Amino acid sequence: MEFERGINYYELDGMNVVHHSNYIRYMEEARIYLLDKIGLPYKKIEDNGIMIPVLEVNYKYKLPARFGDVIVIKVNIDEFDGIKLKIKYEIKNKETGKILGTGETKHCFTNSNMRPISLKKVNKEFFAIFEKSTNKSEN
Numbered sequence: 001m002e003f004e005r006g007i008n009y010y011e012l013d014g015m016n017v018v019h020h021s022n023y024i025r026y027m028e029e030a031r032i033y034l035l036d037k038i039g040l041p042y043k044k045i046e047d048n049g050i051m052i053p054v055l056e057v058n059y060k061y062k063l064p065a066r067f068g069d070v071i072v073i074k075v076n077i078d079e080f081d082g083i084k085l086k087i088k089y090e091i092k093n094k095e096t097g098k099i100l101g102t103g104e105t106k107h108c109f110t111n112s113n114m115r116p117i118s119l120k121k122v123n124k125e126f127f128a129i130f131e132k133s134t135n136k137s138e139n
Contacts, residue, residue, distance in 0.1 A: 001037055003030040003073045007065050009072070013097065017064035024057055030073040034087070038133040040126060048123060051110045059103035068085045070094040079138065080134045082127055083122040084108050118132055 005026065013019040019052035035042050044050065065071055072092045085107040091100045107117045120127045 001034050002088055005029065005071060005073075007067055007069045009067050011051075012067055015064075017066055020061065023059050023061070023091065023101060023103070024093060026071065026073055027057070027075075027087075027094075028106060029057070030075040030089060031087055031105065034075045034077070040129055045126065046112075048126070049112050050113070050117070050123065050126070051112060051114065052107045053110060053114070054105055054107055056106040057103070059089075060100055061101045063098055063100045064073075065091075065093065065100055071100065073079060076136045077130065078104065079112055080130050082109070082118050083116065086129070099128040107132065 007018055007037045011018050011022045030040055035045070042052075050111060070093075072094050074090040074092070076088055077085065078088040087105050087107070089103070089105075093100055109117050109122075111117050111122075119130065
């Protein structure tokens, strides 16, 4: 799945390139987009008493993005077992096609008290949607 966004001027650092912390935000935007597209908007997940906190973030920077660029973030669910979730990202410059960086986030499912849960036991419908969407790289 692909998510597209433009680069805003306020996202730049003193070197006139996107500040490194923004790539983590871009991954979050793409993750929320992915959840919407598979039929599980984050609000719906939370309304059902389920949270998906981030356990780990990894991002490898290759090239910078600049003001006026449009980036395309390829995002997919790489691993899912009902308790944990791993999402992979590839960020490219839309115009040049060059890869700006790659990353992944690791998550777990919890209840609203932040206690780990098994999605398969708590919400079979959500479990089935995540399972069906794992390792899909649709555009």
